[in-house]
Amino acid sequence: MLPETDIRQIGILGDGCAAMSLAARADELPGFRVTIYQPDDRPAPADHIWGFWTAPHLERAAKLAFASWQNWKIVSENGAVTMTAQARPYHAMRRSTWMAHCHDAARAATVGYHGLPPRANDPATIFLDSRPPKVPAGMMLQHFLGLEVRAKDPVFTPDTAILMDFRVDQSRGMHFIYLLPFSTTEALVESTLFTPQVEDEDFYISAISDYLSRHLGLTEYDVVHRERGVIPLGVMPRHDPQIPGIGGNGGAIRPSSGYAFAFIQKQIDRAIAGACNSGLAVSMPHQAIDLWMDAVLLHVLRQFPQLAPDLFLRMAAALTGDEFATFLSGEAGWRLRLKVILAMPKWPFLKAGVRLVLANPGLSVRGRRAWT
Secondary structure, three states, rough: OOOOHHHEEEEEOOOHHHHHHOOHHHHHOOOOEEEEEEOOOOOOOOEEEEEEEOHHHHHHHHHOOOOOOEEEEEEEEEEEEEEEEOOOOOEEEEEHHHHHHHHHHHHHHHOOOEEEOOOOOOOEEEEEEOOOOOOOOOOOOEEEEEEEEEOOOOOOOOOEEEEEOOOOOOOEEEEEEEEEEEEEEEEHHHHHEEOOOOOHHHHHHHHHHHHHHHHOOOOOOEEEEEEEEEEEEEOOOOOOOOOOOOOOOOOOOOOOOOHHHHHHHHHHHHHHHHHHHHOOOOOOOOHHHHHHHHHHHHHHHHOOOOHHHHHHHHHHHHHHHHHHHHOOOOOOHHHHHHHHHHHOOOHHHHHHHHHHHHHOOOOOOOOOOOOO
């Protein structure tokens, strides 16, 4: 055991997913003592269902998932593609389950809990800030409202998740239904948009109701749970530029999809590996080329939202289920990236790429920034 004077302090500001995911693994940080600093004004936690694909750094989470699918679909008015994964199924896990796991593991590792310090400038403490980043005005957002519904009669196909069904109102921008069937009578149904403007609650609920009625013949159902969220898409200024960020505040949100949970775990994996060898450092868990490709895609979706159904249908048709999961999980190599690029219509992406370069003269795919 190290003498008390040799133990280094890690202070994590905030107590959300990233903070608690790191705290849960405090026993993997020999020579460090971890403390969570909880903001007094933090909102009451709301439960959500988090989705992710199988990956080595997600073994703990996969064991806590309550539903999994090897098949998923992308649907538009012009057709549908069903994909099957052999090695990388898609999992659903409740936020509350993961956070309970993290709190239990943190307590076992004797992680401390305190209120926020007046200043995070103690030179003896390595501070990491997991509080939400600052979202620039007009930024592209993924915003959604989901209902967990229970029907009296069997209407859902439980072996196939619907990741995107574009057969909904497209007048306000890219809009799709995300449907995770837990049984023939139970499912999460979300109305999701990629636009800079959040809609009133009635819009999402109406979209869900209309979709269930038109495509599944379901008009009567019980709402078991409701969830709502807004995820900024792009790289954002940190909550406090003087303190290194972690999680969404450390660039963990994938700009093109809004996926964050898997990338937070990857970020923490790398931080722990670094801490065990050469101190503690938290880096963005995305490759620069992926941020560049995401920036171009977001520009296309902002300028040509009517193309969205065709773009995602093309990508699904060009890839296997495992390739699709690998690409969206940020683990693609150049061969897989090229398959995605070749599947896309060239003119809108070329225009978007040129506009990004002209708007950002210092733009480089080797940089660490994304433009939206």
